[in-house]
Amino acid sequence: MGRAEDRRARQRGGRRAAPKSHRSSAAVGKSGIRRLFTWKKILGTFFALCLLGMGAFIVLYMVIGIPEGNADAKRQSNIYQYSDGSIMARDGKVNREVVDLSRVPKDVRRTFVAAENKTFYKDAGVDLKGTARGLFNTLSGRGSQGGSTITQQYVKNYYLSQEQTVSRKLKELVISLKLDREKSKDYILAGYINTSYYGRNAYGIQAAAQAYYRTDAEKLTVEQGAYLAALLQAPSQYDWAVASEGGKKLVKARWNYVLDNMVEEGWLSRSERAGMKFPVPKEPKPAPGMEGQKGYLVNAANATLEKQLVAEGTASSRKEAEAMVGAGGWTVTLNIDKKKQAALEKSVKQQLTSKLDPDKRKVDAYIQAGAASVNPKTGAVVAMYGGQDYFKHWTNNATRTDYQPASTFKPVILAAALEEQAKTQDGDPITASTVYDGTSKRQVMDNGSKVGFAPENEDDKDYGPISVQTAMNKSVNSVFAQMGVDVGMSEVVKVAGKLGMDTENMEAVPAQTLGSMGASPLQMAGVYATLDNHGKKVTPAVVKSAEHLNHTVTMPDPVGDQVISPEAADSVTSVLTGVVDDGTAQESVRNNPGRDGQQVAGKTGTSDNNKSAWFTGYTPNLVTSVGLFGEDTKPPYKHMPMYKAAGEPRINGGGFPAQIWAGYTFGVMGEVTKFDLDTQQGAAVKPTWTPTPTQEPTTEEPTQEPTTEEPSSSPPPTTEEPSSTPPTSPSTTPPTFSPPASPGTSPPTDGDPFDPVGRGDEG
Structure with missing residues (x-):
């Protein structure tokens, strides 16, 4: 055998031996991973999880029924106490009158659909994207984010609670689907506009119509209805009587959004829309028992409580916090000292208001007093004077920030x-x-x-x-x-x-x-x-x-x-x-x-x-x-x-x-x-x-x-x-x-x- 043939023989032998002597461990590992995660196994796992999820949802759908309306839907009174525990005020009886949907003008009903859920009449009662987003945000600790349908909001308000948990969101989804199948859209819409909180202690569209426009729900105009529908997004922030300049701009933008959506849906003509002007609400009327300084104190306490509910994560938004406080059942103890409060009111009367005579001097009618008294060692607000009377002057002069110091x-x-x-x-x-x-x-x-x-x-x-x-x-x-x-x-x-x-x-x-x-x-x-x-x-x-x-x-x-x-x-x-x-x-x-x-x-x-x-x-x-x-x-x-x-x-x-x-x-x-x-x-x-x-x-x-x-x-x-x-x-x-x-x-x-x-x- 010649030298060349001998070399070829060795090469052939080397190629045969290579797989045994030079195969790397990395190649072995890679081959093992491929065997473990094949496309067939991945696809199979995915379908198995889908079937498991569907099965779990079917079980939930069968197990969860439509419950009776919860206690929060039947609003209780809040109790407000002085620092010593004595009663300052109760916020009165439930300010709600349920009205049949037939009493609400058709175009006014549509303002709520245009504001909250344009697909209301077509959807199955749920927004799967919004619900999925809400579940993800709850699991990740971000609170409730993303919109829900009118049906879901009604279910949350009337049948469930405001708590932010996965189980509550799943119940909301199931009950909404069942409710949409068992009840008419008009039934759901009526429930929604009659249970929602509109601010000013008004629950339901009839109470809201009276609180903001001194009229009945059946006499509301489209412009007024659009304001009430816009108000649901942030009742306190959008209340025209107390809103900041920024709040007024936001509610006007929301009002325009509602009407523009109605044009888009064909519920309002462009010519009618063009002629509409923003309907400025009337001044609020305080609830009975809120006269004098009590109304100012209660409102200040509510604002503080709502802010803290958001800060601690109990509520995901100010709107939700307002609904929670408005739902009642709270016992709120203020730092207000009963004797100091009385002394402050007495001093304002003796030193100022007793000396004012609007009949004699027109300028005397312009004078507004505000005061706040604080313990510097504890930070407690021990007395506050908000104005002449909560029934006569809505704005709290102790907390307003529109005057120069x-x-x-x-x-x-x-x-x-x-x-x-x-x-x-x-x-x-x-x-x-x-x-x-x-x-x-x-x-x-x-x-x-x-x-x-x-x-x-x-x-x-x-x-x-x-x-x-x-x-x-x-x-x-x-x-x-x-x-x-x-x-x-x-x-x-x-x-x-x-x-x-x-x-x-x-x-x-x-x-x-x-x-x-x-x-x-x-x-x-x-x-x-x-x-x-x-x-x-x-x-x-x-x-x-x-x-x-x-x-x-x-x-x-x-x-x-x-x-x-x-x-x-x-x-x-x-x-x-x-x-x-x-x-x-x-x-x-x-x-x-x-x-x-x-x-x-x-x-x-x-x-x-x-x-x-x-x-x-x-x-x-x-x-x-x-x-x-x-x-x-x-x-x-x-x-x-x-x-x-x-x-x-x-x-x-x-x-x-x-x-x-x-x-x-x-x-x-x-x-x-x-x-x-x-x-x-x-x-x-x-x-x-x-x-x-x-x-x-x-x-x-x-x-x-x-x-x-x-x-x-x-x-x-x-x-x-x-x-x-x-x-x-x-x-x-x-x-x-x-x-x-x-x-x-x-x-x-x-x-x-x-x-x-x-x-x-x-x-």
Whole structure:
């Protein structure tokens, strides 16, 4: 055999031996997986699971029947209690009258179908995609998401419950299928519109028609029906009487959506649709037993409970939470102290409403009062005043946020300066003794440049060189406008948010230093309670506890984390004692005979054009914010000036609001207490000198106005006469004391054409 043939023989032999000696373990494994997961086995498993699922569903379909209507469908009353457990209110009997579908105009019925389930008349009663999505979301902990048919919603409302479980969703699916086979579409639609919750304590379309339009269901127009159908998505948010501007836009969009769907389905002609206008609902009528302040308190408690049900996952949406609370059976205990509540109502009557005479002065009819009182150690809202009467004025003045807090915002600016250890334009630390230029209409400066803002002080008064302490006492706008820029308005807004203000829509602009944003007495009480609590966040809590059958809702702790340093908070408190002892609140608070030596801190405020006036004050154990608001008595309820109300030239924060505060606080305070402050800037304010007799007094200031004691490290100003001469104090910066600007150079604070320089308030 030749060499070539021998080589070929070895190669042939090698090929034969290769499978035994070189086959890899990976190949063996791969072959094993292929044998285990063949396409036949995968397909077979899939069909087996499908058959198993179908079998399980058939069993469920056979086992589950259509039950009787559940207890929640027969609404109970809710019970509301004071903090001591005594009954405050019951929310009345069931506000529902079932009406036959024949009494509801056909086009009105169709608005509900157009809003919720366009395929209602064609489908089998279920939305398989929506149900599958809901099951997946429940299993994954995301709550209930995705739409359901009208049949499913009716089944959930009438036959089942609002709980978010897989078993409940499966029952809903089976019962909906059976109900659709056994009952007519009209039967289901009638049940749906008669059991749904529409807000305003109205269950069913007849109660809703009366609550929103003072008419019967059979007389509803298509436009009105479309609103009621749109309302079901979010009853409280879409209630026109209390909806925010955003809520009104949303409900109008939903209303248009309903009518457009009717055109699309051929139920409404385009010409009819084009001529339709939004039907503004009438003002609500409170339920019996909700008169006086009770209606405001109950509504505030319900809003708190609904929010917490969503937060803890018991309800997946605010709409569902409203339905759960509206279904009744709740025992809600509020933090409201029965005696303090009565004392607050009494003080408002004695100090304000008894002095108003709308027959004598038209402006007196515009005056609305709101107040909230908070325990700074626990966060409990112990008293609240929402308005003259829940039957007469629907909006809760204690929680409304559409009026400016004015100079009650100035302590927030100082808190930001101290917390951020800010400095003046000259590089000096900002403290209670820092000297600023108090010239009215003085241009605010930022690194040598004008920022285009020159606010006017009250009565256009010039103060010249003035300390921060005295500027707070006298509420000098020009000083705090400059301080806000020195700190940085973005930092001011950030600290405002930490203290408890809603800063979502608060622009970081100098005009905000005048308190030109919106805020409520309840919100401002929380801000000052955080200061009183040495910088630990206090979120005012209306509800103490809530129980339903065997379910107890866990309410969040009103007292939170340290949000600003104790020294910054306490220093602001120290400064605010000067407003009472030596400033704009001294006449109503300092000299009040009921004070009995009680130490008090607080701040007055009166907004631009006298549309609101405030006093927010506190003792170591109680914080109360009182606001007066000018509001027209007729729609659209515009903000109105309060000049000459009760015979006064102007309603100032140091007037009626401070008087209401003092009458209430000194009546319920108990033992006299002192602030325990951690501050290097003094724990009290002591008058040390009076100006020369030639100084001209204003309506808010006595002839002799003592200023506060200044630390030796910073020389006090020698006069409070208006001054156009730059001071010689080394701690004062040239930009701080630039000459006042001409009146027309500053933008308005709220668009008032009669106040181009932004007067802000008196303090």
